[in-house]
Every structure is written in C-alpha cells, then in structure tokens.
Amino acid sequence: GAGVSQTPSNKVTEKGKYVELRCDPISGHTALYWYRQSLGQGPEFLIYFQGTGAADDSGLPNDRFFAVRPEGSVSTLKIQRTERGDSAVYLCASRTGTAEKNTEAFFGQGTRLTVV
C-alpha cells in the first residue's frame, strides 16, 4: 500500500480480554516498530523487528504483550488479559532498514485501544 496501515482504528475491549492489533507496513520496509502513546506523551518504544525477528523487545512492559511478524511484512501486537492501564494509542512505523540505517520512519494513524 501507499502508507502504513493499522487496523482497527479503534478498539474497545473489556478488562481481562485478549486483543490483537494489526500493522501492514510499507512494502519493502524491513524494519517495523511498535510504540504506545498516552495522552500528552511522546511515543513509548515497545518492540522493533528487522525482517521476521524481534531485534529489540526491551520496551514490552510485561509478558502480557507479544508481537509477531511471521513473514517479514504484516505484524500483529497481541495483548493478553488486558488491563485499564493498557488504554492508549498504539502506533506502528516502518522504515527501510538495511544499508542506510538512519532513514525516516513512516507511521500509521494508530489504533486507539480502550479497556473498560
């Protein structure tokens, strides 16, 4: 596609439920990032993939959070046993990640997750 696509754009779920958030990056971008943004804050790093592998998952807050990118393209962020504190906008970004390391990141519009 033309840009990074995230679905759904909004998700309301009950506390304790499981959710999946999807990110479709720009075609050919090998690096993919997940961030979480709370109101009035900057994006908080969660995880980044280089190809199919998680190159750095140091930002995942706990073991309820998990992300996959099985074919090196689409990624899914999975949250188990959701808590109200998980409510935030989840942003996905992609960039070309090979020879030129300091390229710009392209962001999706985000998924607003509300846990009630």
Place this chain on the structure above:
Amino acid sequence: SQKIEQNSEALNIQEGKTATLTCNYTNYSPAYLQWYRQDPGRGPVFLLLIRENEKEKRKERLKVTFDTTLKQSLFHITASQPADSATYLCALGVTGFQKLVFGTGTRLLVSP
C-alpha cells in the same frame, strides 16, 4: 537513567516569529537525531534528520542544530504560520542506530 526531555509546556508565539524548540538527552550516545511533527489523532510525520557529525541542517523554514557535547538539539521554525501549530517530537537513533526513542514532545501554538 536515560531520558529525552522536551519542553512540556506549550509554546505560544505570534505568526511571523521564529519558534525554537529544545530537545535534551541524558545517558544516550545517538548516531543521529530526527524531528517529527504530530497533529491530533494522527501518527508522527518525519521532518528532518541530523547526524552526530553535523552541526546544523536546514530545510525550507526549518533549521535543526545538534550539539553532542551539550547533548542538545534545537529546532527552529522561521516565519511561523498558524498551520505550523502541532506537537513536535525529537527522536534519537540508538542501540545499533536502528532503535528510535522519542522525547515527550512540545506543543506549538502559532497565533494569527
């Protein structure tokens, strides 16, 4: 601890003036620094990149400086316009230079 700090208070300026936003970092050794613009309800959009060996970068009305001794970047918008009103985020390229870590952002309001 590692921190990236930007002015948490909104910056209010009059149209036509120069806006200057600050990004300070602690306990990072970035290879480069990027600035992004974010509008409400949207993802950040890339504006400029400056590398550690560069002192200054310009793009149209935008200028970025990078002082690795002071651990600070300044972002300037000259001849500001109401359309420049948005939140501006700085991001450091760290840890193998692929990981992007963002600051808290500064909201800029340009009044006509």
